[in-house]
Amino acid sequence: MAQEKKLVEAITSMSEDFAQWYTDVVVKADLIAYSSVKGCMIIKPDGYAIWENIQHELDRRFKATGVQNVYMPMFIPESLLQVEKDHVEGFAPEVAWVTHGGLNPLQERLCVRPTSETLFCDFYKDIIHSHRDLPKVYNQWCSVVRWEKETRPFLRSREFLWQEGHTAHATAEESEERTIQMLNLYADFCEEVLAMPVVRGQKTEKEKFAGAEATYTIEALMHDGKALQSGTSHNFGQNFSKPFGIQYTDKNNQLQYVHQTSWGMTTRLIGAIIMVHGDDSGLVLPPRIAPTQVIVIPIQQKKEGVLEKASEVCERLGKTMRAKLDDSDKSPGWKFSEAEMRGIPVRVELGPKDIEAGKCVLVRRDTREKIECSLDEVETRVAELLETIQKEMFERAKAHRDSHIFDAHSYAEFTEIANNKPGFIRAMWCGDEACENKIKEDLAVTSRCMPFNDQEHISDVCPVCGKPAKKLVYWGKAY
């Protein structure tokens, strides 16, 4: 027998090599292309369309809470970056510098923004004078640059797209409230739109943002059991307003420093979608974020009337959802595989036999279930199916997440889980950074967060040092 012909470069299976699977999916689903700039990727139309949907939905939710969009410069003078000490120390190792303007060296070099706290602060100190000027709730959509040494598409690149919200408030209560509000907004977005369950919690001192008083995070669990920080919200208190001198006069004619927050989400979310929902055939997109929600694939499209009918069905679907017709001259088998690799939630198969019988076949991407459907009710059936898929994708992801959370009561148990069971580890913690460091060194596991909702008291002592422990922490290997 002849050697089996390799028709398509297959996607490496997840179980064989998860990292390679990820790379294959990103490329085969046509989300990105590598560029000639190391560590920077080209986001192709299918990848960018996902980002646009994320932007639209997040932006809509932001504005419902009073957020206004602005745009800040992409360069930060070195002196400005250095105003807040922890902040510089955190970011200095990974900033890119502009040293020349044209042919002439600059008298002060400019960094390409790795984040814009300093610019917002510099701006706020000029525009905030009175309690009447507060709060300021600004956000910008932009890209930032961090000179990472190891890069991966969407998960870690030297330039990435994001939004960064920066707010200034009169009181500590208000800034805390906003910090939590945005974290919840992020969490709801992940769960409702991306069908991705998240753990909401607070970062430890060691893991919090450079310059923050408190960092809140949402942590998601990927299919391989590794955690991905999917969004963060920081309360700065007066850590930035003091060095930057952002003061207002309160109702009693007293000068006060403002309280600030910042919060961000990035194109990394696209990596999360891939690693939470994808399978060995490629991407699986939650319907609410999918650029194409349903694709119509004609069978024997050169036969009289087939293409016409397919295009009519597509047009009808297109009135209420994002629909596409694949009328390319590839074979149907090709189109099926292609639609699967791209993660399109529902495909409609339509051939001469169907047309004669007045029906079509609906196929779910997530389960591959085939459903016969009368052509008369195709719009309602597909719409229902999209809702079902969205709901079930979340439930499956949640079931996977919940079945990969393990409790450790002793260090032996902690070690055993870290080495053998991918997922979150729940354990008590004494609060000492030394214990956190030991876990990281021994097991390559970091504290993900101290959860808000899940503060069970599973043991009396820290498994590392044996001292009394009050806090429950989620630990895990992370991206």
Add this chain to the structure above:
RNA sequence: CGGGGUGUGGCUCAGUUUGGCUAGAGCACCUGGUUUGGGACCAGGGGGUCGCAGGUUCGAAUCCUGUCACCCCGACCA
């Protein structure tokens, strides 16, 4: 920054050990035809000067020197 590896059509690679005729294959691409319910087939066609620079030689993808780039593994990170 430390260790390992690779540079040959758009992609994946063979050829390099032992220098030798016109540099190969598969996939992709173009044209025509037959196909079409899970990555179709036939025929024809276009495209590379072997990462770059220098050297050795009658002759270099192949040997030597230098250089650049990228990938993988470890320390930093949305």
